[in-house]
Amino acid sequence: MATPEVTPLPALDFDLRSDSVRELNSRLHAVQSVGRVGRVGSVGSVGGVGSVGSVGQVGGVGGVGRVRIANPEGRHAIAVGLDAAYDVEIDGHVGYYCAGMNQHATVRVHGNCGVGVAENMMSGSVIVEGSASQAAGATARGGLLVIHGDASARCAISLKGADVVVRGSIGHMGAFMAQKGCLVVCGDAGEALGDSLYEARLYVRGAVAGLGADCVRKEMRPEHHEQLLGLLAQAEIDVDPAEFSRYGSARQLYNFTVDNVGVY
């Protein structure tokens, strides 16, 4: 069987003082991966960009398309909906929803992010050199979000399988209703951490201002130590996993307690 023809991803430069965000995103959307995350070289892939192996791993047959974005100046929705193994560098602070819905791409922000960075990410990775505003990594299903500064309120809210690693501290209501995936906080966590948590795992190195409903501190077993070690290595953060505590769901809200019937 002949090898399918593969078009290498182009190297692209944008300056958002002259190029619009719409132009930037349309150009990047012109290339889309074939198949879904984890499905390598699906049948019928013609002229694909090269598939992506495991989640978070970029590269592939088509190589990596380097994209440089200058002067973001707080604009919203930069590099959203990418669906190819781009390696995006953004030189400056961005506005809301940067790298939302990301698949396969690696997006690095040399600055701070507004609300909802990497929201609903599916795969790939998003690295923020500065701090992130509220709802960083909201509802993200896969991939890795690394924030080297602090993240504010509702970080990893409703997390659905991605991993979020914060080098600094997070604000209140971190990992609210988080279902799957990990939130790693190397600093402190604000009030109501893990409120109404499902099966996401929370690792916090510093102080926790308060735990939300049904969130409890849990034992760090060897598998958690190992998982945390791996996440910190991926995030390139050199911190000892032994300094972290694990928090998870007490699973007391999963089922209705019949004793409470009179309350309603």
Added chain:
Amino acid sequence: MCGIAGLYTKNDALRSQLGEHLARMLGQLSFRGPDSAGVAFYRDPAPDGWCKISLHSAAAAPDWTGLGVELVGVFADAALTGVRATHAVFVVAADAEPVQSWLAQAHPELTLMSAGATIEIYKEAGPPADFVQRFALDQITGSHALGHTRMATESRVTTEHSHPFSTGLDLCLVHNGSLSNHNRLRRSLRREGIRIQTDNDSEVAAGYLTWRLRQGATLEQALEGCLDDLDGFYTFAVGTADGFAVLRDPIACKPAVMAETDEWVAMASEYRAIAVLPGAQDAVTWEPEPGRVYSWGTALVA
């Protein structure tokens, strides 16, 4: 959704460009509030023993010069210092209180926008870009300023419903958010003698601050009182003669970004409104914590 902006200058060069910078900030926030826009500038202090008042007229061709003559007749002295679109600013050789009372009686058709020694408030319904142009915002100098772009959710779109709201001498408030206990609070504030002109929720927050300050609270205490007494969502910026203060509600649903350089301090609903300022890329930039009062200048000393 609304947009708010505050800019405090640290040198003379920037003071001469204050309006130009605030206009650009408002431009970035116009999508957050396309209904109306408004600003408060702190500039040109009135001489000792004089007060400064900003007035709005709905008339097609208001006789501001005539009003100036009337004021000179009633008070020791007065002068018209500027007319911008539908607004005029006067300085009067008297305390603000008697001037306000006289105006309310003699000219009920005029709306008092602000009173104090340095504050000037301009606000109008309509797109922020039109406002910036009509009021020649880029020409206005001053030490610091607040701005607001409004997307109405709670009440009508009129000049009187626009921000900033005066909260007392040289004080004003801009608000992004919505309050849910404003009707009850308005009734009790009116019973306490606070004058509230509209059914706008933000004006009630301004009235609340006026009331607390009148009771002897510091601005910081009055703002902290908001955390207990106001039910709803808010990011507030409060202008004073010397600076401005910022407060977000404890849940922090409404955004706010702050930044500081050697030349200025700024706050805005979104970073892009700060990005237009000189040196923004290298400014110290952060998100204000919920439930904490921030201030610049000697905003909380008074």
